Amino acid sequence: MRRREFLVRAVAGSGTLLLGARALSAQEGTPAPGPEQSSGSSNLFDMNQGAAKRVVRPPKAGARASLTDDERDAVEHKIRCQCGCTLDVYVCRTTDFSCQVSPAMHRDVVALVEGGHSAQEIIDAFVDTYGEVALMAPKREGFNWAGYLVPFGALAAGGAAVVTVLRRMQQRADKVAAPVLVTGVGAKPLGTADELARLDAAIRRDD
Numbered sequence: 444m445r446r447r448e449f450l451v452r453a454v455a456g457s458g459t460l461l462l463g464a465r466a467l468s469a470q471e472g473t474p475a476p477g478p479e480q481s482s483g484s485s486n487l488f489d490m491n492q493g494a495a496k497r498v499v500r501p502p503k504a505g506a507r508a509s510l511t512d513d514e515r516d517a518v519e520h521k522i523r524c525q526c527g528c529t530l531d532v533y534v535c536r537t538t539d540f541s542c543q544v545s546p547a548m549h550r551d552v553v554a555l556v557e558g559g560h561s562a563q564e565i566i567d568a569f570v571d572t573y574g575e576v577a578l579m580a581p582k583r584e585g586f587n588w589a590g591y592l593v594p595f596g597a598l599a600a601g602g603a604a605v606v607t608v609l610r611r612m613q614q615r616a617d618k619v620a621a622p623v624l625v626t627g628v629g630a631k632p633l634g635t636a637d638e639l640a641r642l643d644a645a646i647r648r649d650d
Contacts, residue, residue, distance in 0.1 A: 489527055491544070494525040495544045495547035498572045501558070502557070503558060503559035505559075508559075509558075518552060518562045519531060520579070522579065523579050524544055526543075552565060555568060
C-alpha cells in the first residue's frame, strides 16, 4: 500500500468515526464532543463548571454593606475558586472569562457583604458550604499547623546539616595544612612550635 493511499484511508476512517459519534450523541440528546467543546477553559486545568454552590446567609437587621470594594476583593483573594483552576475567586473571575464558577461565588460574596456580614463571617460561610478546600491557605489550628511548621523545620535541619559538614571539612583542611617538621617518612614532629622557634634562634646565634 502506498503512503498516499494509506493517508487517504486513515483520514476517511477518522471522519467516519466522528460522524458516527455525532449521530449517536444526537440520538441520546447530548452534544457530540468536538474541538470547539472541550472544557471551555483558557487555563491548564479541566474546569468543573458545575462546582458552584449557593452560599446564603440571612441579612442582618438593618443591614448595610459591611465592606468596601477593596475589602471585598481582599476577602475573595482568600477564597479558592472551585472550578479546578487553583486560583482565588478574584483572580479567576478577572482573568479567565470562560469560568462560570468564580462569578457565581463572587455574587454570593457581594450578597453577604450587602447583608452586613463581616469578612470573617463571609469566609466562615464559604467554609461551612465547601469545607476547608474553599480556603487558599488552611486555618492555623490543630493539625494544619504542620503545613506551616514542617517546611521551616526542614529548612532548619538542612541548614544545621550543612553547617556541620562545613565545619568537618574545615577541620580536615586545617589538619592537612598544619606545618609538620619530620625527619623521615612517618616520623613525628620534632617539637612544639615554641621549641622549634627557640632552636632556630639558637642556631642563628651560633652562625
